[in-house]
Amino acid sequence: MASILAFRKAATVTACAAVLGMVSPMASAALTINTINTTVGIATTLTAAVQASGSGINVVSGSEAYQGTNTATFQQSGTYSGFNLAPSSGSTATLTTADGIFLTSGNANIPLTNTSNSFSGGPGSGTNALLDTLTGSSVNDANALTFDFTVASGINAVTAKFIFGTDEFPTQSVTDIFGFFVDGVNYAQFPSGELISNTPGNPTNFILNPVGSGLYGIEYNGLTKEFTITAALNVSLSTHTISIAIADTSDTIYDSGVFVNSLAATTTTGCTGIGCNNNNVPEPGSLALVALGMMGLYRARRRA
Numbered sequence: 001m002a003s004i005l006a007f008r009k010a011a012t013v014t015a016c017a018a019v020l021g022m023v024s025p026m027a028s029a030a031l032t033i034n035t036i037n038t039t040v041g042i043a044t045t046l047t048a049a050v051q052a053s054g055s056g057i058n059v060v061s062g063s064e065a066y067q068g069t070n071t072a073t074f075q076q077s078g079t080y081s082g083f084n085l086a087p088s089s090g091s092t093a094t095l096t097t098a099d100g101i102f103l104t105s106g107n108a109n110i111p112l113t114n115t116s117n118s119f120s121g122g123p124g125s126g127t128n129a130l131l132d133t134l135t136g137s138s139v140n141d142a143n144a145l146t147f148d149f150t151v152a153s154g155i156n157a158v159t160a161k162f163i164f165g166t167d168e169f170p171t172q173s174v175t176d177i178f179g180f181f182v183d184g185v186n187y188a189q190f191p192s193g194e195l196i197s198n199t200p201g202n203p204t205n206f207i208l209n210p211v212g213s214g215l216y217g218i219e220y221n222g223l224t225k226e227f228t229i230t231a232a233l234n235v236s237l238s239t240h241t242i243s244i245a246i247a248d249t250s251d252t253i254y255d256s257g258v259f260v261n262s263l264a265a266t267t268t269t270g271c272t273g274i275g276c277n278n279n280n281v282p283e284p285g286s287l288a289l290v291a292l293g294m295m296g297l298y299r300a301r302r303r304a
């Protein structure tokens, strides 16, 4: 059943993309990561690439900001296409998501095979105030895209899709983190309420992708499925701010990455976060409590 659903989904994505003239059907056949080797203009490039066609998001020109290290010799981020990873064996579904941007806590030039249990590398790019708030300590190698935008009257939310991968999974208890902040509130959390991070308890949210017998052709030892996220706009504001960010915590090694796409304006009747068909989505205030509660875990753990 899962494979049938996966096939139907892939076929739908390909057909829609072909109708829209965005990519040819063949373009989705193989994952291609297009790293960017300069920070000049990178914020506007990533801002455009993360949005769905006709997103309904009106970017405030000049507001685009980028945090990361991108040079001729090292690239922390880029765009990607053709994320359509077929499993090497078993009944696990093909892992598919639309074209978008790739942010990492290290090197965006990841092998498209699983070569290491501790993929790490690159010059550091510092901490990030928003992620610091979630973890309760200074994160490292942060990679973030931030911009301001307006929406039409009646719009009260934005949505996006993502897949998070990490080499912290499954052996490490150090917790890299992905945040999706809209008007200052983080909406990135697993359906169980945990932050998007390889924290103790979160392995249920990851697909194991071991070295050698790797399930999917990508470096990360753990991958989430594709999640759709819904973030409420603060409707008292005329201009909104989004920040999409990822970082290492505790140290700079065992890197993580996130593939984000299809950012668009939407409406919500109150549901936010992941899995908005769930009636028990925590309010942002309780998310802060969850984050505070996890701070003790972060602080108590050290890499084995």
Ligand SMILES: [Ca+2]
Pocket: 105, 106, 107, 120, 121, 141, 248, 252, 253, 254, 255
């Ligand atoms: Ca790193």
Ligand SMILES: [Ca+2]
Pocket: 114, 115, 116, 117, 118, 119, 167, 211, 219, 220, 221
């Ligand atoms: Ca790996």
Ligand SMILES: [Ca+2]
Pocket: 105, 168, 174, 176, 247, 248, 249, 251, 252, 253, 254, 255, 256
């Ligand atoms: Ca790490």
